[in-house]
Amino acid sequence: MKAIVYTHHGLPIDDANALVEMDIPQPVPGPRDLLVAVSAVSVNPVDTKVRAGVKTTAPRVLGFDAVGTVAAVGEGVTLFKEGDEVYYAGALNRPGSNAEFQLVDERIVGHKPRTLDDAHAAALPLTALTAWEMLFDRLKIAEGGHEGESILIIGAGGGVGSILVQLARRLTKLTVIGSASREETAQWVRELGAHHVIDHSKPLGPQLEALGIAHVDHLVSLTHTDAYYEQIVEIVKPQGQFGLIDDPHALDATKLKRKAISLHWESMFTRSTYETPDMIKQHELLDRVAALIDDGTLRTTLGEHFGPITAENLRRAHQRIESHKAKGKIVLEGF
Structure with missing residues (x-):
């Protein structure tokens, strides 16, 4: 499957090697995992911080916010089924959303707001x-x-x-x-x-x-x-x-x-990193946020749409985040 990765931390974002496209194996879900076909992502400051400061010995897939469709489920999954449209913010200790498929624990996933398209929903989870x-x-x-x-x-x-x-x-x-x-x-x-x-x-x-x-x-x-x-x-x-x-x-x-x-x-990754007993609360919160979006109480915070999910577009998005001039969220959609 196609993925956007970094292989050397700390490279300036205007270096073409800071983020590159690569083919990697499609993952297989564990007991509580969803395999999600990713359709849209957004970029957060944490993406730039990990790329700049976290060493890696193998190609690392970044990306946290994502919207997609459940392609397969682990044997212990009870909250979702194949074909469900979902959105989520992922975890620090697992491969990210800048790939065609991603594994994510069902306890930190919500049902996508019904009234939003993929790009506008991708702006929300994290x-x-x-x-x-x-x-x-x-x-x-x-x-x-x-x-x-x-x-x-x-x-x-x-x-x-x-x-x-x-x-x-x-x-x-x-x-x-x-x-x-x-x-x-x-x-x-x-x-x-x-x-x-x-x-x-x-x-x-x-x-x-x-x-x-x-x-x-x-x-x-x-x-x-x-x-x-x-x-x-x-x-x-x-x-x-x-x-x-x-x-x-x-x-x-x-x-x-x-x-x-x-x-x-506050760190929203604490629950997933430590698999706290209340980890499932993030599933509940994302479903609550989706309901508030659908009834008009909240609105999406999409600020800019940077086009398809490519290495070049992700480098542009990281550069904008690092400039501290982003308004709302930067979203990319489709491979």
């Missing part, structure tokens, strides 16, 4: 899981609650932010503040439902004060947390919450002590 787990599992925000409280989302125009803004606005009573540094992404965040948008290239505190918000109850930093950390400590309320998903070089948690700010780190 970011939806990350945003949902951050808001409801890590920060313990209650659906329908928290009237009078506020949440600031730094980097709200990216993939995770685009879903997190919607979840916070549609499923809670929080005042939602998003940050964006370009007018294009600021308008995107407004369209997704943010009550207010501020510019994270400028000091955050004065902009919040201009909105009549001295401090925020909850803050989620999705990018460049190192650069904003000192400001974060100042603008979160005493006994407030601070969540993040990126990888700061250093984070002095003692600075949170004087205000008793709680720290919450």
Whole structure:
């Protein structure tokens, strides 16, 4: 089967060898696996981080988000059958979605939203899981609650932010503040439902004060947390919450002590990596998100369609992600 792989980590993305096409054997499903014929994928920052930093001794298939059709099932599968249309975010410790066929554990797979085509559905899984787990599992925000409280989302125009803004606005009573540094992404965040948008290239505190918000109850930093950390400590309320998903070089948690700010780190790969007892919750969450898409509560976050799934197009997508100028999600479709 055709696959897009990397064979040497750390190559700059403008090097033609950074991602290459290769024929590899089609995998065989284990007991709880689905063999999925992949039809569309999207690209996430984690793809670029793995390609740049994780050594490999054999060709490694990247890709996490995917939409496809179940081609075969393992003997222990109970949630799906051949022919089902599915979407999922995959796992760090298994070959990825940039291939014609992929194996994925049924417990982290959802039924594709009925109202979306493959490309628009492919934009959703990883970011939806990350945003949902951050808001409801890590920060313990209650659906329908928290009237009078506020949440600031730094980097709200990216993939995770685009879903997190919607979840916070549609499923809670929080005042939602998003940050964006370009007018294009600021308008995107407004369209997704943010009550207010501020510019994270400028000091955050004065902009919040201009909105009549001295401090925020909850803050989620999705990018460049190192650069904003000192400001974060100042603008979160005493006994407030601070969540993040990126990888700061250093984070002095003692600075949170004087205000008793709680720290919450989210990684949607934790459940699949460690096969936690609640691993099946990701299946349930993806089905819930699909229902919310189908009833019009949430919308897809597809930002750009880069064409077929080829090495050249994936290199372009990685380059766009690394530029930090992506709006929503970058999707590729078909081999």
